[in-house]
Amino acid sequence: MITIKDIAKAANVSEGTVDRVIHNRIGVSKKTEAKVKKVLERHNFKVNPVASALALKKKHQISVLIPEHDDSDLFWKSPYLGVLKAAEDVKNFGVQVSSFKFNQSDPISYLKAFKALLETKPTAVIMVPNFSNETKQIINRLEALNIPYLFLNIDIEGFNNMGYVGQDxxxxxxxxxxxxxxxxxxxxxxxxxxxxxxxxxxxxxxxxxxxxxxxxxxxxxxxxxxxxxxxxxxxxxxxxxxxxxxxxxxxxxxxxxxxxxxxxxxxxxxxxxxxxxxxxxxxxxxxxxxxxxxxxxxxxxxxQKPFDQGYKSVRLLTDYLMQNKMPKHKIYLPIDILIKENVKYNGRDEFISDKNNTVK
Amino acid sequence: MITIKDIAKAANVSEGTVDRVIHNRIGVSKKTEAKVKKVLERHNFKVNPVASALALKKKHQISVLIPEHDDSDLFWKSPYLGVLKAAEDVKNFGVQVSSFKFNQSDPISYLKAFKALLETKPTAVIMVPNFSNETKQIINRLEALNIPYLFLNIDIEGFNNMGYVGQDxxxxxxxxxxxxxxxxxxxxxxxxxxxxxxxxxxxxxxxxxxxxxxxxxxxxxxxxxxxxxxxxxxxxxxxxxxxxxxxxxxxxxxxxxxxxxxxxxxxxxxxxxxxxxxxxxxxxxxxxxxxxxxxxxxxxxxxQKPFDQGYKSVRLLTDYLMQNKMPKHKIYLPIDILIKENVKYNGRDEFISDKNNTVK
DNA sequence: CACAATTTTGTGTGCGCACACAAAAAGCGA
DNA sequence: TCGCTTTTTGTGTGCGCACACAAAATTGTG
The missing domain is CATH 3.40.50.2300 (Response regulator)
Incomplete structure (x- = not known):
């Protein structure tokens, strides 16, 4: 495991300088920047996300705009659970996730939920663009505030959404x-x-x-x-x-x-x-x-793997916010064919093993 | 976010004592233990796995015994890639993963690979129990050394394996x-x-x-x-x-x-x-x-989702080693039905979005 | 060339936790 | 009660990184 300290030593500069180069901060002379970058490259240095998350006090806020579910339409429960699960997984990486629900057949509640969502001052937004006119309003607002947004489950064209997670x-x-x-x-x-x-x-x-x-x-x-x-x-x-x-x-x-x-x-x-x-x-x-x-x-x-849609969209945005690159624009999840015999192995509400860090 | 410090203050003890209680270490009087436990409970305290991983210098070693692949049998490439991917994900949590490959039709190479595997002094082993007699030998050895082992892809009965990851x-x-x-x-x-x-x-x-x-x-x-x-x-x-x-x-x-x-x-x-x-x-x-x-x-x-088999088994063991509980004995992965049209969405070699923490 | 303004580089602190070690308290025999 | 061991509790350091701040080097100006 190669650390910033090692790089600093190898490049004969201080750790602070290495930090500046890694994060493209200002205040490094062209010469030393090149020098450090070369060492970084040579050692194939990657920041330790664990240490980084711990040190980073600045928190990110991901806010999710999603239809509510009831007994007659349980579909939307799964993406919500996926979001919750992902929220738990990324919590300790300084990412806070909040969900806001709206009534699928009521545009007013959609706008209302969005208004509440804005209160959280999100760094990024995941949304199910359910009503086309209202979506335009919402997106105007988001773009004015310079908040990136990702579409979940419903893919509509003509917007600068940073991506789509769902099915083809x-x-x-x-x-x-x-x-x-x-x-x-x-x-x-x-x-x-x-x-x-x-x-x-x-x-x-x-x-x-x-x-x-x-x-x-x-x-x-x-x-x-x-x-x-x-x-x-x-x-x-x-x-x-x-x-x-x-x-x-x-x-x-x-x-x-x-x-x-x-x-x-x-x-x-x-x-x-x-x-x-x-x-x-x-x-x-x-x-x-x-x-x-x-x-x-x-x-x-x-x-359409609704749980995974929720989970994956949060994880994707988290990776993005943690300075990693965004893989691709459209993330199509698998088209699962379910029959009587395999449905039990395609649980709706589980993704990867539970990480219950409970005190024994 | 509630920390050990907070708990210590609330229970009116030192951080060290709280640490001892959390990890069931010796040297805490019954009275204070009960007191601290109550506070822990009341605040629903969970250790921050990120900080924990950073502080924990002791490294775990997961060693994997898996068939090799060649051009005529690419099947085993996927579990291997899954293992590699998981290894990358858990590396910063203090878990080292090493793979050892054997020739599927050569029991000698199986034993040989296992011998090399033992050199890594594994904390836990993931293995594809390919030959029944040789597997018995191997497992005798593992049990003598008190090393827990998990079966991957092939499920055989009659052993104290901690679980099975694969298909029904x-x-x-x-x-x-x-x-x-x-x-x-x-x-x-x-x-x-x-x-x-x-x-x-x-x-x-x-x-x-x-x-x-x-x-x-x-x-x-x-x-x-x-x-x-x-x-x-x-x-x-x-x-x-x-x-x-x-x-x-x-x-x-x-x-x-x-x-x-x-x-x-x-x-x-x-x-x-x-x-x-x-x-x-x-x-x-x-x-x-x-x-x-x-x-x-x-x-x-x-x-049979071979990539996921590799990925999931490593993640599962990691969770176990990090003091979390083992979810269930048999982890049956989904039985995916693939046809011409959906095969492209069921990529063999991908699980969740790439976390390329590359320097920009 | 002196001196300030500016750029560049270095140092120190803390994130939350684990663990080694130090200190205090309790127990115990004489 | 003292002096000792044993148990219990407290303190300090470092994991790798981010960032605020301090120091040094460079530049510009009269």
Whole structure:
């Protein structure tokens, strides 16, 4: 382990000077700077992040703007837990993480949460850009304050976000098409069920649909997926009627694709006897969806690794704030294919082993 | 952030005493110990692992015994890279990691590598228990020296290993069966191709075969997989002849299961026209296998996340050595289902973002 | 050339903890 | 009670680094 002291000795300067060179501080003559840099290079010196974190009194603040979760939509619990876990991991490196939650269907609460977030004077922000107009406002503010921001889960274009952590939704949809169609030699039809609620605001969902349709188009499969739009998927009675009527009048439908995380609601609405000859594929291993895999009502779930999204985005920003470089602009997390048998090994809420530094 | 100093002040003792209580050292009277413990509890004190690591001069040594890799078997490269990456991450926490490689088909080199490993005076050992007799010898030695050991990738019973990091091979095989059979309504037959070389020594492979057969048995599918054993899979001419003869005389075969990471060799041996109507499934996204996915000769690969296996085992042991508790005995990593479209997002050699603390 | 202003370089302190060592208190036999 | 050992408690130092401050070297000006 080579230290600053060693470098100082080798370069015949003081430790302070080495420190200045390492951090590109002012007040070093060109000559000595070159000299020290050469020694640094030669010894392949890297600062000890542990010692650095300990000495660094200046704290960084990462603030996270994320949708809240409730029992009917547990999806957002996972990224939140990932953020929490990462927060614990980076706490001792002088990084403070705070989360602010908003109601996914209420732009006002989005702005409100952002306002509260600003109070924390963040060094950097992680956000789920949920509403497009309000996002513009928020980003204007962030850019005026010169605060870097990272998009989580939802990728929208046209901003100077420092990156995106999430899934390649289009490919994920394509994969859904492929899996549903796999081994089907005879002609057959597939149905996309989506709620109009989702269509308007979440372009991840429309990208999934696009990818799904792409599969059938690109592979010249003699079948174009049909789409069934549900006004209010929470209205069970109405939804039941619409779906079952459609499925009755279209017996050629062999499989159903639900591009949101609400496939369990669709399952609840489909008549049992029809359900048995259908293959279903949806997104996200929420507890309710996982249950559907286990009782064989759903064949596949595609996971976007929401926990990892939260975890990774915090870790990424931490690395950035600690003067390391930002790896790439888009961090696409794996497209996990989940079935009944492997879902238990793809835990939602765990990443790496628990580091419980508890007092014995 | 609450420090030892704070605790000392609150309990009205010196920092040294608090330190003694935290680490269960001798020389503290019952009375003060209780007092300090209460304060510790009350403030929910946790040691700052960063400061702790910096102060701790005593270094831990984790030594890893792992098969070597070459161009024809790149599988073991990934766990090794995972180990290297983890080594980098834990280096500054006072943990030194060294790897020792052996030839997978040479028990002597296994023992030889172990001998070299012992020279490092390891605090703990991570090993791939490849040969059963020699493993017994090795473990006798480790237990005599009171060195804890963790199994990586290969799980064998009957030892006091502190844990296992790897895949649930049986379930992985079961999944392979399910995927290959998915959507096949008409009766059809499947073939398992394995090299006798693998059978003898690697029980992961026999577990996969067991799981694969289980699928057909448990689901009362009117088809029992046939098995074709290859003496020497590296003898291309002979292998070609055996495989193609079998496939010609058994046109009912619709799919092939290769329970090892050598599916690319099988692909090379199958006649092109026959290959096109076959579905193939194998293990591990080595570069050669990934290529087979991309050119559509293989439908599925099951990944055992070899990089993560290496990474996680080192991190796990590090946590243990740093006085944290060991989470569970068996750490089953996810059973990743890979297809052409998602393989690029399941990189073999990456885990979490690079922490390149390079000097700018 | 003297002297101040400025640039460049060196030194000291503390982050929170672990551990060696010093000091104080308690126990104990005579 | 004294003098001693043993137990208990307190203090000081360093891990590698960041940063404030002090010192030295250089430059510029009259």
């Amino acid at each position: 939704s289009c490919t994920a949809g394509y994969i859904a098409g492929k899996l549903l169609h796999f081994n089907n030699l005879q002609p057959c039809e597939f149905l996309i069920i989506q709620s109009s609620h989702d269509i308007t605001k979440n372009n991840a969902i429309s990208n999934r649909v696009k990818g799904f349709k792409d599969y059938f188009f690109k592979n010249e499969i003699n079948s174009t997926p049909k789409t069934l739009k549900i006004e209010d998927i929470n209205n069970v009675l109405e939804t039941k009627e619409i779906i079952n009527l459609y499925l009755q009048t279209h017996p050629e439908i062999k499989g159903v694709f639900v591009p949101s995380s609400r496939i369990y609601k669709v399952v609840d609405c489909i008549d049992n006897n029809r359900l048995q000859d259908l293959k279903l594929i949806g997104f996200d291993n929420t507890p309710q969806n996982t249950e559907c895999l286990l009782n064989d009502s759903v064949s596949f779930l595609i996971s | 091979s049986c379930t992985a095989g079961y999944i392979a069966g399910k995927l290959l059979h998915f959507n096949n309504l008409q009766p059809c037959e499947f073939l398992i191709i394995q090299s006798s070389h693998d059978i003898t020594k690697n029980n992961a492979i026999s577990n996969r075969v067991k799981g694969f057969k289980d699928y057909f048995f448990k689901n009362e599918i009117n088809s029992t997989p046939k098995t074709l054993k290859i003496e020497d899979i590296n003898n291309v001419l002979e292998t070609k002849e055996i495989i193609n003869l079998y496939l010609q005389t058994h046109p009912e075969i619709k799919g092939v299961f290769v329970p090892s990471s050598r599916i690319y060799k099988v692909v090379d041996c199958i006649d092109n026209n026959r290959l096109q109507d076959l579905k193939l499934i194998g293990f591990d996204n080595t570069p050669q296998n990934t290529e087979c996915l991309l050119n559509d000769s293989v439908s599925f690969l099951i990944s």
